[in-house]
Amino acid sequence: MKKLFLIAALAMAAIASAPAHAANFRLCTGNSQLNYFKAGQYLKVASTSVAVDVIETKGSLDNLDKLSNGQCDGAFVQSDAMLVYSSRNSKAISGLERAGILYQEQVHMVCNRKLGISRMVDLNKSNTVAVGPDGSGGRTTWDAFILADKARYSVVGTDPRSGVRAFSAVAEGTQVQCAMVVTALNAPLIKNDAQKEGDNVVLVGTDDRDMTRTAKDGRGNAVYTYGEIPAGTYPRIQPSGTVYGTKAIGTVQVDAIFVASTAFIEANEADYDKLLRSFAAAKPQIQKLAQPQ
The missing domain is CATH 3.40.190.10 (Periplasmic binding protein-like II)
Structure with missing residues (x-):
């Protein structure tokens, strides 16, 4: 009996001394x-x-x-x-x-080439932008744009399509003319899938110069900064340079x-x-x- 008590005591001591299980x-x-x-x-x-x-x-x-x-x-x-x-x-x-x-992320906007715009600020009430479903990054940023500049962005139509489906719709151009994706450079969705539609779509600038002044967090700090998508990042969907290759695209940026x-x-x-x-x-x-x- 004493031996059993000793074994039990040693087992309890081992359990007590074991490191706590790390949380998932x-x-x-x-x-x-x-x-x-x-x-x-x-x-x-x-x-x-x-x-x-x-x-x-x-x-x-x-x-x-x-x-x-x-x-x-x-x-x-x-x-x-x-x-x-x-x-x-x-x-x-x-x-x-x-x-x-x-890191910082860039607001990528891909539009149908026939739309003929070079910057996001040229969108109007006759255009529809695929921003993704509720909860997505694109939808979030679009909602922030509306908070910052309701007069400009609330009149533009939105569509919940995202990913490859959104790029296909933009390339066709009837129901959706642009798609917005918020991501750091070279995400596969842009580098691979968007570029496959390069004959029909093009990147446009998202560098709305009012954003750093109007979009503020709870402490009054600017939510957005300005940056660019460097020339040659997405060669099939960036506008052509004046002499050769492609040119850089201005963007607004947001911290991830x-x-x-x-x-x-x-x-x-x-x-x-x-x-x-x-x-x-x-x-x-x-x-x-x-x-x-």
Whole structure:
């Protein structure tokens, strides 16, 4: 009997001294053909102490919804999504912590060549833009544009198509004349799928110069900055240069950020510290997703 008690005591001691099981971190990302999903895979590989479950989603607002209802513990989102979401659910935003910046993303707009426009500001009430479904990055940014300049953008029609379906509709041009995708440079959806329609579609500038003045976050900071898609990034869909090759396209840019649920953080502080170290380790590889190739 004493021997049995001794064995039981040793077993209990072993259980007590065993390290606590690390929490799984459910990471909402985006379309598997865009960079958030790839970035999630990089974080998953780098995170050797905390298991990361990479979840494909519709995009930024969908991610914030899933964070709000407990389906995810963290997410990669556009910073303008925080602006749009706070206008709908300010309480949910208060339950999130910004963990870091991945990189900057460009607003890519692809239009039918016959439309004959070179910049987004030339769109009018006779045009329709495929911005993706509710919750997607494109839809989010379009909603932010409307918040910033209702007179200009609320009159333009929108369509929920996205991805290859949207590019095919733009190439045909009857129902949809443009498609908007918010992503860092060289995402496969643009580099591969959009360029396949290169005979019929072209990139147009999204550098609306009013955006940095009118689109502000809750602290009064500008949500957008200006950048460009360098010449030669997407040779089949960029406008021709004056002499040869293609020319750069002006864009508005938005930060891609990593946010986490404060409920997860408070319940798993040690694991969250480990996750942040893994994010720092993965960040150089993540940032390569946004660099010209």
